[in-house]
Structures are given as C-alpha cells and as structure tokens.
Amino acid sequence: MDWFSAITGFDERVGYDEVQRRLSVVDGRLRSTHSDRAPRVGTLELVSVAELRARGDATGGAAGGPNRTGVVVGEARGLHRDPRFEGALIQAASQFNLLEMVGPSVTPEAGVTGYAHDHTQGPACALATGAATIFRNYLVPVDGVPGQRSDRQLDGLADLGAALAAATHRPIGSLWTMSNGYALVTSGGLDAIADHLAGLGEEDLDRLRGLLRIGLVTDAEVTDVTEREVLVSQAYCSGLPVRYSDHPDHPGWEPFARLVLEATYEATLLAAIANARRGVSATVLLTRVGGGVFGNRSEWIDDAVARALAVVPDAGLEVLTVRRG
Template identity: 60%
Template sequence: MQENWFSRIVGFDESAGPDAVRARLRVEDGRLVSDASERRPAVGTLTLPSLAELSSARPDSGRAGSLAATQGEARAMHADPANSGALIQVASQFNLLEMVSPSVTPDDGVGRYEWDHTQGPACAMAAGAATIYRNYLVPVDGGQGQSATRQLDALADLGAALSEATGLAPVELWRMRNGYALCTDEGLTAIAAHLRDLGEEELDDLRGRLRIGLVSDAEVTDVASGEQRVSQALCSALPIAYGANSTHPGWEPFARLVLEASYEATLLAGLANPHSDRVLLTAVGGGVFGNDPSWIASAITRAMGRVSGVEAVVVSYASIPAWATRISGDYPPGSLFG
C-alpha cells in the first residue's frame, strides 16, 4: 500500500482506480466510512452557492470588523485551536479540487496532493475527509463523484450569461479542462468588449452568478481527537499563465470580475458562519495562475468595503507581501466598514 494522507485516513490507497475506491467508501450521518479503517471523520456539508444567493441571505450586521495580514502555513493553521470554527479560503479550481495542471483529472486521485507543495492542496489535505468526498462521492450529473467526464463547474452560470451576451457558445469563450477555464482569444476579446459597456449594476449582476464551493463544519483530519472543525470557501481564479495568450489585454477585466466576486462571496459566507467571525483569506489567482497582485489587493479591498462584521486575515506562506500590509492598514481592529 502506498502511504500518503489519503491512505492514512481510509486505510487503503488509490491504486485500484476510482471505481474501486468508491466501492469501499460511503457517508453515514455526515461521516466518511471506509471498509478498511475505524476512523469516521466528518465530511462537513458541501454547497455551491452563488454570490447572489449569499448576498440575498446576508444576515444583518452592525458589528465592527478588521483586516490583518500574517505569515503562516495553511495546513497548520487549520489545526490551530485559535482557528476552530473559522472560515478558511482555499485557492482551488472551478471543480473545487486541486489539479496540478489541466491534464490531471479526478480519476487520478487525491493522494498526489501530498507532493504539491502549494497552499491549496495543503488546505485540501487538512480537511481530508471533505476533499475525499468532493472527489469520489459528491453527486454530479446523476453520478457519484467527479471523473474525467463529469465535474462540478462553479463558473458555468457566469459562462452562460456571457455566452448569451456575446453571442458566442460557452466553448468559444473558454474550454473548461479539469477546473481550469482556458480562455480563447476570441472569447477574451468579446468578454472584454461586453464588460466595457456595462454599468456597475450590470457588472454586479454578472458577479452574482459566480459560485464558490462552501464546505461547512468539516473535520480537520490532521487533529487526532477529531474535535477541530473549520469551514472552507473553495475559490478559483482565471488561469492566465496557463495558455499561449497570457498577454492578451482581455484577461484583466474578466479576471478582476472573477476575483471581486470570489472575495465578496467568501466574506459573505464568513459573515453567515455561526461558529466564528474569523475569515482567513489567501491570494487566489496569485503565483502560477498569473493574476496581478494589484488585482487581488483591489478585490479584497472592494469586498471589505461591502461586507462588515468579519475578522479577516490575509495569510501568506512566505513573507507578507507589501500589498497585504498596505490594505490591512485600511481596516484596523475595531473599525466599522461595509
């Protein structure tokens, strides 16, 4: 048996293939059950809310909120008792998984996350039962689990609206490959032209169609007691750096729209979280995805100006970037915003 984080939870590895894995797993009373392990970790509750849905259910809040910046390792922060009940934003793909490239499918399994040293997979492994559920057991299009041909798509509703507005079929706007939205030149040009003509209310309508994965009250499987629970907001950005057209000027307006929607949705989910006011944010779309840090900073600032009542913290794995320090100074502890 190949030992990794997956096998340590369920007692077997993924070498027999996805169908064999599914046959040995089930969920009972919200807990992952394996035929090879006595562990029964809680998978949490997975939903796929849109920004519009989160906004319409927004609770009233006159509470003060704040924004800070800190350095930390995401997996360890899940296990920190100070973050019990908190909402942790996860840089994911639009299928709510952690593919290292567009060529990797859910059929390839999740044990491989152990060798991807970025913070998205670290978060996925920290709440391991929830991740196993998303890959192998979540209902999708009448089937069980995600596969090479059957996947969740948090960008689909926004894509449908842009398709109708531009007159281009969704596949002409981008090809969705294992959670990566690989935009075409034609699609980027058309989307940028459309966004340029819209007012703020119309842009908000589009933002409202973006969905995020929301895992509520999942067990932190790294904690042996099973008592540590967190929630996760699974967000993706556009994979600008993954194509030959990474310098296309149409990326910026579309990418910024997605980032703005993702951060606002995350803060709204944090506001509705009954267990904690704490929201740990990450630089969604930064690094290898190629989204400009200034776009990320702007999206966080915009979201903070629209959602009050959360204790938000931008978490950086290495040193704290200057942009995070700068924007956190705009919302010190005890400030009231939104």
C-alpha cells in the first residue's frame, strides 16, 4: 500500500476530481470517505517576511538569549519521527506553489503519490506530514476555489514579482514565467532585475525581501507515526531554479537569487521565533534551500543563513542544519 492510500483508504489514481469528492477537512483533520483515519492537516499560511516581522514586533520581538547552532545528521523524513524534534519547525525545500514537482511541466493534477520516488529533502518532508501535503494539493483554497490546478496555484513570489515589474517598467511575463512553482526567469528579466537591484540601498532591498512569501504549516501531524499524535510545523521555501533555465550562467542570477534566499531564511527564523514564543519548541531544522539541482551556489546559501542569524541574534533558538548521512 502506498503512503497516500494508507492515509485515505483509496488509490490516488481515481483521478483529481474524484479525490476531491472523497476528501474534506473537518475541525482541522483530513477526512476520507474510505478511511477512519483523521490526521491533522495543520494551519497553512502563505505568509510574507513583512508579516512575520510585524508579528515579532507585536509580541515584543526575540529575547531568549543567544542562538545555538549545530548540525544534525539524518534523513529528513525520519527526523520528523525523532522525539527530539516533536513540535519543532522544519524547513522544507519546495517550489513556490508549496508543492514538490520534479520539473516545471508537472501539474498538481499529477497528484502527490509519486513524491515517494523523489528522494530529495523536500518530498521527504512532504511525505512525513502526508495529510498536510494532500491538503496543499487538493483542498487548499486558491482564489476562493479548493485545490491547486495547472491554471490556479499558490505563488510565493507573486508580490515580489509585482514590485519588480513595476520598478523595471516591464510586465511580469517578460521577467519570468511561473510554471508549476518554478520561476523560469528570462535573460532579459535577469538583466533588468540585476540592474534595478544594483541601484538600491539596504532599506529598499529589505523592503523587497519583505514581499517574499513562504508556506508556513503550523501543527501538522506526522502521519508516519500511527501509535500516537505527533505534531510538527514546517516552512515550505523555494530558491530560484537556476539550472532549469536556458541561461544558468547568466551573472544576473546572483543578486536576485541572493535576495530570495536572504528573505527565505529570515522568514524561517522569524517563524521559528513565533513557534518558540507560543511555548512549543525553540528548535528549527534548516535545509539547503535552492541547492542541489536548483543550482544556487553554496556561498549564496551560507551567506543567507548567516544574515538571518544576524537579524535575530538573541532569539534563544536552537538552529540545526540537516545533513544527510
């Protein structure tokens, strides 16, 4: 039995529309007409960096002592079951639609069962909280309609894109095409964005960082654990897909990719502070967002993590980078 069937009691191959008919969310739990299981989907927000900053200001900011940093070795899906990380915030690499497509041509209608064949970090996190993943594909409201489809998807880059389009006097479609969560930036778009960013001061750059959105899932059930209810929170984040473009060596990638990564890691640590302040866990597990096949350079990622830690130096967090053994 595959993971989807283990949760829902039926095979996802019945088709997208039929899956939607058989599933619902009642009191925060995924309900299926074919199963007695009712795991928690958690609370999903497509939240901006600016909104997370404002929440921190409203609650008095971070004041928990110096952050502690370290490395944890393990496989991402298994770490969700580790008692040390119950309640923790776990960062997951995804696309900008908060899903785990293996390429820009794969649509939400293809379903989520196949995530089990992708052994990278993001899909592993998605499998660990299967009910929340099913919700993000089939039931999350998008423009008031349930579920993501090929022509209707969440987009964590939309607000930043609108600002860059206005600033460069170009339609967003000339900057990039968003294809199933992959921002396929044009060569001309990279030129225009890089030129614009080069002329900005830190205050204006920070305003742009504030427009990026991540997928924050609070209190999702770890569906791999069936003997008791185990909850974690997750931050679904994407880097720019440098290597998926026709011009991966364009010099304009660096300033844009760095901006996105800086916003991504700041958002994750701000979400971790909120998780700690509500008394759940002060631990956050980070991954290499934008690394691997996406082609963001290691120094871009390292610098973004260092910047985020400098933004919240005394949050009292335990910040662990996940390294697969």
